[in-house]
Amino acid sequence: MSNPTFNLGNHRYELVQQDLNWADAAAMAQAQGGHLAGLGSEEENAAVFQAVTALLKGRAAPTAADGGAAAYLWLGGSDQGAGAEWHWQDGSAFDYNNWGYGPWGQEPDNFTDPTLAPDGQHRAALALEAWPKGDGALGSAAQWNDLSQHDKLWSLIEYDTPHHVLKGTAAAELIDTDPRAHSTVDGGAGADTVRVHFTQDSYLFSQDAKGMHLVGNDADLDLSNVERIRFDDVAVAYDVGGDATGGQAYRLYQAAFDREPDAGGLGFWMATLDKGHSLTEVAQSFVTSPEFINANGADLAPEEFIVKMYANVLHRAPDGGGLDFWKGIMAAGHSQAEVLAAFSQSPENQAQVAAVIGQGFTYTPYE
Ligand SMILES: [Ca+2]
Ligand SMILES: [Ca+2]
Ligand SMILES: [Ca+2]
Known part of the structure; x- marks a missing residue:
């Protein structure tokens, strides 16, 4: 199953739609060359939440009983292990947080319960809705909660994704692009063709005054002064005007x-x-x-x-x-x-x- 992905800045995020406990989700992220997401700023947190919400399109994600029965996604935060300080899976600085609020003090509350969270709560998750469900007294959507590592949730993997800026010459040319990157291409003069590495229907295509935009599984492209696109399955010419x-x-x-x-x-x-x-x-x-x-x-x-x-x-x-x-x-x-x-x-x-x-x-x- 291929999971939906999106790019923000120099990072690519994959929304894993499999019910996994935190350890399995973290192992899978690492095996795929990434890590469970670490959200390092208010901007990143807001942008990721917005992108995830758009991808889910109202579909229900799994909920956590020890998290007020709300839906969550695993993040890479953990306070289990040596030192027991909160840290991210990829080792990046844990100097921003967006823990939920509540009348009894901030999350993380390390709630412990013989059934719901027998060994406490030591893993960070991004709330997709307010909790407790239907009440919202402890936190709101886009905030974080510490949850039991045994919860089976969907998760968010983060990859470091390069952003390539490619500039064409005045000639007509073929410009190849990285299949796993965000590329901004300015073809310049000439009837320029951009080569992408997926089939046409695996991209969302849009056009505006700035040019053409492709949003795909692993690559995003912003194309200006580009006249044609060579997909894996078909070549398409968009230079249909009078002088083209x-x-x-x-x-x-x-x-x-x-x-x-x-x-x-x-x-x-x-x-x-x-x-x-x-x-x-x-x-x-x-x-x-x-x-x-x-x-x-x-x-x-x-x-x-x-x-x-x-x-x-x-x-x-x-x-x-x-x-x-x-x-x-x-x-x-x-x-x-x-x-x-x-x-x-x-x-x-x-x-x-x-x-x-x-x-x-x-x-x-x-x-
Ligand atoms: Ca908690
Ligand atoms: Ca050119
Ligand atoms: Ca051109």
């Missing part, structure tokens, strides 16, 4: 052949445009291709060619003014390739194709 080579290639392909582009051919022509070849050069390859000639005929007169463009690209008959306009353009010496490129980039065609590729489109990278 991805959108230009898709529209030109669709315009020339009046069909959905095949992923491999699309990737090839995107790479051609990325290398600096003009849209007209690519259009020239299309109008002289066997597929175009088979579909439309060879040696078309200007008017025949223009009527085909209206039919294949805009899916309508030419209006009189439009037909005369394009005949004038071709009479002035402009090529079929130039006319095809202009039709594919026309606002009318851009609006039409945006319905299909506005959220990005898949392609097969050419290399």
Whole structure:
């Protein structure tokens, strides 16, 4: 079972949804290269609580009978063993705490009871709700309580996660990312592709004015000036605007052949445009291709060619003014390739194709 994770700063947290006593939870954290979470500041405590609450989405976590029957998560705090001072599993300084309050004094109260806590309370847990349940006199959600080590609870593992800041050059490039890190990538100019190491549906994807954001199991990415993402299973181009080579290639392909582009051919022509070849050069390859000639005929007169463009690209008959306009353009010496490129980039065609590729489109990278 894979547990949900989230990143905050340079730390990754895993919400373990298995009912484990503290020792088993701590051993599992260590075996996975982390430790039960140590919360070192009010900010960290608040952010972790908020993230955990969001991940749980109202699902009930196990409760502790000796903790007022409220739900808790194990943290790495312990006051059992040498010295018996409160300490974190990873040895970091225990100089912040968020123990619960109460009328009889602060937690930790080392409550001892023959049934509920036979050897007292020596392990720290983060409360997911106020305790005692339905009363709240001893502590509130997001505060800590000391509990019996025998309680079987879910737990929070913390890992040290690097935060990489990657800056691209002015060229179109492929930027690889660390599958277990928080990466902030600025691709700079050029049609840049970021390589991630999970499948597309294992990420939550969002887009805002700053760029694209991916939240995955082990990696989080904030991407700006990045045009494409290569997931493990699929490559997606998000550069669909008028001047972007991805959108230009898709529209030109669709315009020339009046069909959905095949992923491999699309990737090839995107790479051609990325290398600096003009849209007209690519259009020239299309109008002289066997597929175009088979579909439309060879040696078309200007008017025949223009009527085909209206039919294949805009899916309508030419209006009189439009037909005369394009005949004038071709009479002035402009090529079929130039006319095809202009039709594919026309606002009318851009609006039409945006319905299909506005959220990005898949392609097969050419290399
Ligand atoms: Ca307690
Ligand atoms: Ca770049
Ligand atoms: Ca870029």
